[in-house]
Amino acid sequence: MTSAADPRPALRMVSATASREVALVIAILTVGAVFAIASPYFLTTNNLVQTLRAGLELAIVAAGMTLVIIMGGIDVSVGGILAVSAIVIGKAYQAGLPAYAVAPLGLLAGTALGTFNGFVTTKLKVPPIIATLGSMYVFSAIMFLVIGGAWISGLPSTLSPMVNGWIGFVPASALVIAVVYLGAWIVLSKLPFGNHIYAIGCNEQSARLVGINVDRTKILTYAFLGFLAGLAALLYVARLRNVEINIGTTIALEAIAATILGGTNIRGGVGSLLGTLLGVVFIRIMQNGLVLTGVSSLWETVIIGSLLVVVLTADSLRNRNNPRAQ
């Protein structure tokens, strides 16, 4: 237990991703400069704040995805969790519940579905990719069954200040992101729980042998991601005030992409929340810039995909002589 609580491994992991963070900052500044020259509208407060709001859900889900991937897991069902939570929120609103009752319900729904994923991967011993693939089908089924093809629209704006408000000169959405990332950082870097996550990602067998309750840690981590997906659903409803049928369809893949771009190792054991946040910023700035400069948004996917190939290839070449990466 003592060796798992030792903070040193975590410190080493942070430095392992530092060069990626620097590279991402440079990439963001370069891309930002190009778009600023190409479109006079890009570098306006209005546009940047809009981009921030549009990136809210992705940033939050990606924080949880980072923890899950560091742990050596993956969750392709977060889009489904987000959708089901949003429906719970929408239905609760329609039933006339006030915002302070609606919000916990949404968070609870997300946490419950995340716990379900954790349960399937640990207790039923289904590999995470298959487990979350299956639960993604199940969650979409629940969504379709509840709302069919219809939208839930015209929801009240009581939660909107969380997204659209300003606290002094700071947009509320930036504060939400700051709080989520601070919370996730404390969990990952300050609590023994975070060391357990790293330990499981490095070597599950050893983690078990030093006395870490692997199953419980895994279930809690998937539940944490579910909780954040519930929070993202809350912010989605606050932002758009409706629940549509294709909600959350791409968010799992985008969150995985942002996490990997940010330097988290897909094999687990290494990762950084700051990198993930920079990855999210990069993806959203790309998308916003492409739209502003008139390039079809259809190219987004190609760019994200090719970028991932390049980054993964670079990682793999750099880690050629590192036995852990094999």
Add this chain to the structure above:
Amino acid sequence: MTRKSGFRTYDPLRARLLLLCGLLVVSIVAMSLLSPYFLQASTVPYLLQYVPILGLLGLGQTLVILAGGPGIDLSVGSIMSLVGVAVGALFAAGIDIWTACAIGVAAGAGLGLVNGLLVNVLRIPSLMATLATMFAFGGLALATTMGQPVGGFPPEFAWLGQGHTLGLPNAFLFVLLPVAVVLHVMLTGTTIGRHIIAAGNDDRAAHLSGLNVVRIRIGLYVLSGVLSALGSIIAMSWFLAARPDAGKGMELLAVTIAVLGGTHIFGGTGGIPGTIVAILVVTTLQIGLQLANISAAWQLGLIGLLLIASVSSVAGWRMPKRGKI
């Protein structure tokens, strides 16, 4: 010679096959009770119409997963879409449709080769590598066509996707069936098949006994690309158009079918018959629920539950194996 043929005790694959056949019978009975339209002679060709495309993708997936690594190919749907768009573009440029299809198959092999190299030479985990190429290939198909279908194929091209021989769809009779038989014979009756299973069982042991595991696995990714291209051609011939999103979601169904069919997600155990019966089960459920006018949501949910149940340790026969995916 299968691995356990010497022992007459317990063969996990045979057990899975029996279970799946039982499941097939149960779903046929259930669907006949649900819908009066299901138990008709005309349902069979209707059902088989859906089988070939998914079947080809599922067979490719089976082999990629079987060879271990742990291998998986999430890009099959995107390869399908991209090959379709490419064939459409070649046809629009004045090339004969069947020649264009042949080039499309070669393109599928090339895209599969990209996956194979990323996973086996650069040693990027297959899940990530093929997720990235899924984005890249699928995005390319959409972006180059602006999301619009490419159409105008000649009516005689419909022979493959719409035509029937002896009451069975041509795509089933002349593509899926021969491919499945060839792959089954390859897997169970040839040295290559034994090598594939050996690589999936324990790649270190396979390497030490002189097998080129990397080459075997790259070859199977190429094969998966080729089978996806064939699936794409059948889909084009069926609709007489190439949709840039033709393969959307197919990768997940393909993985589902392979795993449901008894292929172990970490490799080493699995076979063609299981995959084929799994396709029949999934398609029966889909068509039956559709005929009974029950929403598509139930299909999704049922497939998801089947997938989780078939891999969970509750299913009984799975041995613990190392690796993560």
